[in-house]
Amino acid sequence: MAQGTVQVTHTGTSRWRRRTGEYASLAAALEAAADGDVLTIAPGTYRENLVVQRAVTLRGPEGGQGSVRIAPADGVPLTVRASAVVQDLHVEGQDAAAPAVLVEDGTPELLGLRVVARSASGIEVRGSARPTVRRCTVDNPAGVGIAVLDGGGGVFEECEVVAAGQAGVAVRSGAHPRLERCRVHHAAGSGLTATGEGSALEAVGCEVYEVRGSGVQVTGRATAHLTDCDVHRTTGDGVTLDTDAVLTLADCRIHDIPENAVDLRSRSVLTLTRTTVRQFGRNGLSVWDPGTRVDANQCEIFDSTGDYPAVWVSDGATAVLDSCRVHDVPDALFVLDRGSRADVVDSDLSQVRNTAVSVSDGATAQLDDCRIRDAATGAWFRDHGSGGTLNNCTLDGNRTGVIVTKGADPTIERCTVDSPSEAGVYVSAGGRGSFLGCRVTGSAGYGFHVIDGCRTTLRKCRTERCARGGYEFAEGGPDTAYDSGPLVEDCTSDESTGLAASAAPEPVVQTAAQSPGLLGSIPGQRTMEQEPLIAAAAPSEPARTSQAVLGELDALVGLDSVKREVRALTDMIEVGRRRRRAGLKAASVKRHLVFTGSPGTGKTTVARLYGEILASLGVLDKGHLVEVSRVDLVGEHIGSTAIRTQEAFQRAHGGVLFIDEAYALSPEDAGRDFGKEAIDTLVKLMEDQREAVVVIVAGYTAEMERFLSVNPGVASRFSRTITFGDYGPGELLRIVEQQADEHEYRLGPGTPEALTAYFTKIPKGPAFGNGRTARQTFEAMVERHASRVAQLSDPSTDDLTLLYPEDLPELP
Structure with missing residues (x-):
């Protein structure tokens, strides 16, 4: 569209200076205009860098919203330094070192602007500027959506950041804007961020979603106040505060957050x-x-x-x-x-x-x-x-009302525990605690269950309708030695007139006729029931051959050393099987494995294929994969961990039990939990069910080495360790190519080279996800491609399928 003319209407009363008329350029019109003048811009594209320094009105034609494009080759397309009104313009910025719209002074109004840029920021407010920005849209996949800096302020009403290569809205260096009914989404950084002492952000009725960082981030002594806002569908945390930050959330909704x-x-x-x-x-x-x-x-x-x-x-x-x-x-x-x-x-x-x-x-x-x-x-x-x-x-x-263990000493006062399925109160392993005026009713087990001679105080407590008894003091009672067992004063039960230290016709302590076993007396025990017999199913379709599964393994990107190790192990098992058929002795092959390496290197995928290979060779019945971690194996009570571990083995019967981050079972501060119980149970079951379940433990290399070194009983059960190395740039490129082919995209000229350079430079720190990083890079490219192609009125097939170097995200 060609550049049009600018109509300037003079609204002043001076007889000697008339400015009404048409001008060939915006610069000329702005130079001629004075405060109060209205500049109506004809439809067209203006390759000018506008600087508004007077209180004028600058607008597009009536009903022609978006028909006026301000699109210079570089620099700041629109700078406002006065209390002007700028309305219904389409502003395009291409300078990565400059904002597309810069507000530096005054109290201007920006109304109905659409900012499409690849700039440092879409709209930037600085210093003493206090603009009112209404119904503006910012699309800036290369930088910040809206930046308010250096003490700047203003009000943003019903604005939308539809894409940002960094933060959606950034507030820094003492700035203090207010956002009302704004939407921020598809930002590569945080949705809203406020940083630095004196910086303050206020948002009312706003929505932040589909951002790759935190929805809201407040750091470095900044403050923020959000009212009636929604934060959802972020990649990082919903809201993050760090380093003396202050935030108030009122009537807000935070949901669908993966972290x-x-x-x-x-x-x-x-x-x-x-x-x-x-x-x-x-x-x-x-x-x-x-x-x-x-x-x-x-x-x-x-x-x-x-x-x-x-x-x-x-x-x-x-x-x-x-x-x-x-x-x-x-x-x-x-x-x-x-x-x-x-x-x-x-x-x-x-x-x-x-x-x-x-x-x-x-x-x-x-x-x-x-x-x-x-x-x-x-x-x-x-x-x-x-x-x-x-x-x-x-x-x-x-299940259990209150548990006190290992020297803990709380005060429980005037509390009621109703209908526990195992125990109202359970104290063990040196736990103490004072229970004053408490009541337990309808317990399916004991009311108060104190074992190990714990020095617990029970005063004016009562139990009613407890199936196994109101009070059970195993290994010590209320009238044992002074320094052992619970102290009981004025406690009663519906089974007797009361509990007291003095002699009485009734037993002081209500005790079960037969002492239950260790597991039977511990809250948290799960009942193991015989599963009903199931009639034999019809024969299923034959599983894939080992060579077919190995073919799928070979098709995985990289992992050459892993493939060699799995093939060598498969060959050993296959030859051993053939030797037994021939009546010869076959070497015993331990099938349990250790997988070490960083996340995203294919450990779970290889474990699944390994199980299928073993099933095809007749070593395992099913070959299915059951993936567990610490949370699936470690319980909360003594004995419950063993039961959870047994249940995991039962689910994996005939297949592979894959324990991810196995080192978490043995933390360096191992005294804090029941992880050792899981390890001990694991070792025993690996021996007892060595023909029925193959166990693979996996995790970071250094942590797994420590785990095996401090648990020699575990280490002795594994035949070999397979190390999964990080992917190189070429292998990451191949993963992106596979993703592109699967989703019907193509890499345009120069894109493979750009991807290789990108993967060479990308930081290889803890956040690096190997194959996951490659897939995330492809997803980011598709998203940026969509932002680019959406601006085309009639895209071709190549436009819709080709990914170019410019679609690559910024390096993290």
Whole structure:
């Protein structure tokens, strides 16, 4: 479209200076215009760098929104330094070192602009500028969508960032904008970010989604306040706070987050009011470090999609939950490490698969007037120095109400435990605790079960309708030696008149007629029932031959040494089978394997193929793969870990049990959990079921070496270690080529070379995902390709299929 003319209408009253008329260029029109003039731009493309320094109105023709394009070859297309009105223009920026629209001074109004750029930023506000920006759209896949810097401010209303190569909205260096009813999506960085002391961001009624970083990031002493906002479908955390950041969320919704919904560290402070957090892959609230604090009031955290606690408080942090609901999660609240504290008031914790409240490593939890329902464990104080108070709480329908172990010493006061399926209160392994005025009713096991001579105090407690007895003090009782066993005062049960230390006709302690076994007396035990016999199914189609499966293995990109190792092992098994058929002795081949290497190198895929090979050779019945990790094997009570590990073996019977990150079973601080029990059970089952299950343990090379070195019993069960090396640039290129072929894309001229250079330069740190990185790169290219092709009115088949070097994402 050719450049048109500019109509200037003079609105002043001066008789000696008339500026009304047409001008051939915008620069000439702006030079002639004075404050109050209206510049109406004819449709066309203007290759000019505009600088608006007077309070004029600059607009496109009536009803012709988007028909005026400001598109210079380089530099800043539009600079505003006055309280002007700029309306209905299409601004294109091509300079990677400059913004497309720059506002430097005044209180201008930017209305209905569409900014399409490959610039440092789409719209940038600096210094003393305080613009009002309404209904503007920014599409800038090369840089920041909207940047407010150096003390700048202003209001952005009903604006949309449809693509950004970095942050969607960035606030830095003391800037303080307000966003109202804005949408930010498809940013390669964070959706909204505020950084630096004095920087402040306020957002009302906004939506952030489909961003590759955090939805909202506040760092470095910045502050932010979000009201009635939605943050969802991010690649990273939903909300991130770091280094003395302060954030308030009111009436917000954070959901569909694959990582932590909210993560705060380093003395940051978060206040949540009437905010919902749901569908998160890791923690709903993750709170770390001394001085870090979260206050949640009338909030709801629920519907976790992962295997992590909903609220995690550690390393000296503090969390306060008031009138909150946490439900449908694996664990509700984990508080750990000395100095960490959680205060929970008038809140509901329910539908918890494991533990509602876990306190460990010297942490403290205070719960007042709370309700804990339908959890495996209501509250578990785990170890020495861990404590706190449960006051006037109800624990209803949990497997076990309260557990105290390993020197923990909480105070449980005026609490009611109703209908536990195993025990109301369970104290073992040196646990202490004071239970004052508590009540257990309707237990399917014991009311209070104290073993190992634990020095627990029970005062004015009562039990009713407990199937196995109200009180059980194994290995010690209330009138044993002073320094051993529980202290019982004024406790009663519906089975007797009371429990007292003085002699009485009735036994002091109600004890089962026959002592149950170790597993039988521990809350958390699972009942192992005989599965019904199933009639033999009709013969299935024959499995693939080993050569066919090896062909699929050979088709994988790279992994040459892995392929040689698997082939060598397959040949050993095959020849051994043939020797036995011929009546000859065959060497015994241990089939259990160790896979070491970084994530994304194909370990799980090779494990699946290995199982299929063994099935085709008749070594395994099925050859299916069962993938587990620590969370699937390690239980919460003594004995439950062995049962979980046995169940995993049962699922893998006839196939391969693949234990990812196996070193997590043996952490360096191994005294904190039951991982050793899983390892001991694993070793025994590998021997007992060596013909029925093949075990593969996998993880990072260094960590797996440590794991095997400190567990020689495990190491002796594995025949060999197969190392999966990182992919090189050429192999990563081949993965992208395969992805492109599968999804009907092609690499355009120069793209293979650009990809090779990209994969050569990409950092190979902990975030590097090998094959996963290659696939993510392809996905990013497709996304950027879509942003580019969407601007074409009639794209050809080549336009729709060819990926060019410009579609490559920025290096992380």
